[in-house]
Amino acid sequence: MHVTNIVNGVDVDRLAGTIEHISADPTLADFQFRAHNRWIDGGHNRTTIKGFYGAGQEDASRTEPFVLDADEPPLLLGQNKGPNAGEYLLQALAACLTGTIVYHAAARGIVLDGLECTIEGEADLQGFLGLDETVRPGFQQIRVAFEATGDFDDDQLAELAQLASYSPVRDTVSNPVPVAIEVVRA
């Protein structure tokens, strides 16, 4: 009889299998994620996300693209047709920390009932506007406050915060990533 071993909604047997496959062939760990963005008007633009490369092949699991609109609020000369890019960055970081904690907790047998967080990012618009070259355009600091419930002791509670170090977006935001940008005529 095969008993499926699900912890926190994560199939830990499949997770262990993934780790085993990658340990045997590390090239399976190479992933490329992608998005396509099209400007619509003013602060409004639209992104589509569908395919990616991973585990040695193009993924074909998504039959339709995800479509995401970004815009600015009226205060920043937009029309609120979507969150703005800074808010999407915070969403990416919050979602990544949540997923990372859930998966790694599952692998360690830490059972969660609930996990919520509020994320806040501080920015000084003088950087974006180019009014003061000593002010960075990006976030100056970001704070994430999680509340967790579940069947864990105080040592495991402390462990949950440590698991954040495995988060890909946390690493991407905390440490430098090279970004190459080119603009050509269509």
Place this chain on the structure above:
Amino acid sequence: MHVTNIVNGVDVDRLAGTIEHISADPTLADFQFRAHNRWIDGGHNRTTIKGFYGAGQEDASRTEPFVLDADEPPLLLGQNKGPNAGEYLLQALAACLTGTIVYHAAARGIVLDGLECTIEGEADLQGFLGLDETVRPGFQQIRVAFEATGDFDDDQLAELAQLASYSPVRDTVSNPVPVAIEVVRA
């Protein structure tokens, strides 16, 4: 007679007014953006985004929150209920670069007809899984390829790529941002 001065869908008179106000009182440039994330199950979690602080007050322009679902594809033990966090990060960066180029081009009188980009990010899953401590969990590199159309000469085309330096999310990804994370019991 008042003639509204719109370039690239951006009201450049209002943009100039914003710059004037902030130059007179730089505290108006302090912004705080926020998101709230709630884990649902496995790789699936949901973010709501509504209020923010800026220009000296809480913004009240959004009557309903934006709701964004994140999940993993089946290959990464999810059910494709949304893009994953790494894809949201790429979307945030693409949207920010697009908006930044559009706004700064408008301020310089560079008229765009179209702006599209494809963004690609490379990651090695060994970092996320903790299989090799020399491999970072985050993106190792990101490439953004823009195609622009409009009424601009070659010098202005080259200028468009330079404008990316003002992008808040580009700065957030390219350079370190302190991220403080706490986990407490609910």
